[in-house]
Amino acid sequence: xxxxxPGPEASPKERYDELCQAVEALTxxxxxxxxxxxxxxxxxxxxxxxxxxxxxxxxxxxxxxxGDELVLGPFVGRPACIRIPFGQGVCGSAAQQAKVHLVADxxxxxxxIACDAASRSELGVPVLRDEVVIAVIDLDSPTASRFDEADAxxxxxxxxxxxxxx
Ligand code: SME
Numbered sequence: 001x002x003x004x005x006p007g008p009e010a011s012p013k014e015r016y017d018e019l020c021q022a023v024e025a026l027t028x029x030x031x032x033x034x035x036x037x038x039x040x041x042x043x044x045x046x047x048x049x050x051x052x053x054x055x056x057x058x059x060x061x062x063x064x065x066x067g068d069e070l071v072l073g074p075f076v077g078r079p080a081c082i083r084i085p086f087g088q089g090v091c092g093s094a095a096q097q098a099k100v101h102l103v104a105d106x107x108x109x110x111x112x113i114a115c116d117a118a119s120r121s122e123l124g125v126p127v128l129r130d131e132v133v134i135a136v137i138d139l140d141s142p143t144a145s146r147f148d149e150a151d152a153x154x155x156x157x158x159x160x161x162x163x164x165x166x
Pocket of ligand 1: 053080081084088089090091092111112113114115116119122138140
């Protein structure tokens with residue numbers, strides 16, 4: 001049994017330090033990327049308060065094989081959109097621009113893809129391997145302005161750990 005859980009009094013920095021240590025420990029010896037994404041989604045859910053969705057979109061082939069797009073990966077939360085073209089929504093924009101997207105109000109984000117009507121704010125962080133985007137880590141919250149720079153930095157650190165492990 002794995003028992004990773006932050007104390008209720010943990011500061012945001014402590015929370016992300018502990019989250020990264022837990023992900024590091026659980027993925028270090030495991031070459032299977034799906035297993036590593038699944039455990040990371042679970043840890044995101046365990047460590048971070050006020051989420052309704054936490055998980056991965058992976059860069060993968062379109063159904064007709066004509067190119068690449070984002071395809072749903074392991075997550076915790078309600079069923080979500082399966083395929084997202086580059087440039088569409090928060091995740092597709094984060095993937096296309098290789099840039100963190102911190103969205104305080106998803107209703108104000110042009111082209112936001114509403115997988116869950118309860119989502120109010122969102123953080124999309126690209127995972128880069130050799131400077132190429134291979135996935136996006138996506139967090140959704142029912143609270144507006146839930147995410148800040150500390151969250152962005154914390155998830156970027158997580159993305160660096162996972163770059164060779166998913
Ligand atoms: N809202 C996202 C789609 C993914 S779901 O939130 C899980 C977007 O605009 O990319």
